[in-house]
Amino acid sequence: MSVEKKIAVVIPSFRVRNHILTVISKIGPEVSRIYVVDDFCPEKSGEFVELNCQDTRVSVLRHLENQGVGGAVMTGYQAAIDDGMEIIVKVDGDDQMEPHLISNFVAPILAGEADYTKGNRFFDLEEIRAMPKLRLFGNSVLSFMTKLSSGYWDLFDPTNGFTAIHRDVAKHLPFTKISRRYFFETDILFRLNTLRAVVMDIPMDAKYGDEVSNLKVSKIVGEFLVKHARNLIKRIFYNYYLRDMSIASIELPLGVLLFLFGVIYGGYNWVYGLSIGATASSGTVMLSSLPIILGGQLILAFIAYDISALPSRALHKRISSFRKYSEKK
Template sequence: MKRALTKPLEYGDKEGSQASSRPRIAIIIPCYRVRVHIETVVANVKDRVDHVFVVDDKCPESSGAFVAERFAGTNVTVIFHETNQGVGGAMMTGYKAAAENYDILVKMDGDDQMDPQHLNELIAPVVLQDADYSKGNRFHAPSFLNQMPKIRIFGNAMLSFLNKMSSGYWKLMDPTNGYTCLDAKVVNMIDFDKIDRRFFFESDMIFQLGLIRAVIIDVPIPARYGDEVSNLSARKVLVPFFRKHLTNFCSRFFYQYVLRDFNIATIWTLFGVLMFGFGVVLGSTYLVRAFATGEQTALGIIMMSAINVTIGLQFLLSALAYDINAEPSRAIARYLHQPPGAGR
């Protein structure tokens, strides 16, 4: 049975109400160098949800202590890290703390780039059990990108394509978007020890959710920028992100198409790589030899190279089509028990 979607704490429900059947919602805010914006962010969301967890990731500006002082006695809890663990480390701490008593876990950054007015839209797919994880998508409409710098548009487009290949979620865009929502029942299935602690966290989270066949849905949410300074540079992350995505792609292929389900796509991929590679190497070898010696290459060699390249490419395209159609479509949270203490 699908859970009813209501506006949290806006329809007369009180925190801790046993009579309400609505899911209990918590927002997790990783906190590092955001003292200028954090008070506004927390103030704008604390009355919209049941609880707010602020994770101070050894912030040099003492943002966590600032929040604890400003919101003492409210539904805001501040968790302090003794060492800086990155946004991923902060979120894993927040997920583990919030999943004990809450059903819906929302990630919102502390730089005030994420509009709380879109909170209901973000959580709707998870509350209705159409998805296990939802995330914002700033690329849904051209008008959404008016405020986004051009270099970010290009960088995010490239990163989105790499993420599609490594995760298998071919319909997703904007993988670095930090405005996300997770069903708490899925938390115990995620291997947090293998998720990147730094800027690759959001992309790695999608990859890990893909390994457990979770359903992820993009929610159209426009970009919002103010005077904040982003710590993520497209120029600096493209190369390291490419290496990480390549590693994830190889891991996913081995786990999904060899260990868990050896199927026709596995055969197409293996034969495709072998035939395409053989054709390219064969053709290149004789092409170089022809340029070096001036001798003509035998027609049979040319045909053998072309046939292997063509058939190999067809096998690879067939495997790609299979992978695109194999994207998860039924939320796994429907079949999982609630974590201990959830909904109490």
């Protein structure tokens, strides 16, 4: 893979001074530019890189206040776009990721098969034994929640920060709306789905060293639940009512209404029957159970439709085709 492909790497830098130079040294010649984003790091990692790194591809970008990993990545994305880079890869600075895999992440995008690629540490069942059990469970739960909110049902390991994106897709992301902190990786998937971008998992091994995570699961569970629910509602509205209408647009509200009617009606009559010591009639039971069954079936039908509705044609290829057509006119 040649340098002419204009591949850039963005490295958010916050409390990774002990690892950042090692990460940079592992980045191969296929990469044209490296953006180290000092996210108001208390260890002054940006200054440390400038003083100790001789790689001419490296540019240090600084934040005057801490913006979180999302803010750092957006700063790197914008710099790469301004410099005319074609593919933008994001690698963490804690040396948990292997930069020699960059070619694997870039290849599907260059081939027109994907707009955005991300790592998946769960591909090899033998390798995930190295992952701490609590983190493994947490990732499984987060993956299911992300499937619901983002619409990418074929993806796993949503918090994986090893990613690559095509410039033309990055340009269309709402930089000011994307979550700036730990919800960033998940939120960007939701944004990509609203653009109908193709996202692909890239297998990689789990790697854990002496790095210290700044993420406290107990503090973000509630926040993540709220944001996932918000993104799910937005995605359904955007994809099934604002931009397009399909049979699924009818199945979901009808299914929810029937299900809720059955639950509320049945619950009310059950409580009422207990209070007077009477047994519900067969008609009452049918009138409550039938809507629940039908509603559940309609909701499952909507989910099946949603799973089958994954984007299949890369957005950047569509943008390129439209651009060529416009130039001919």
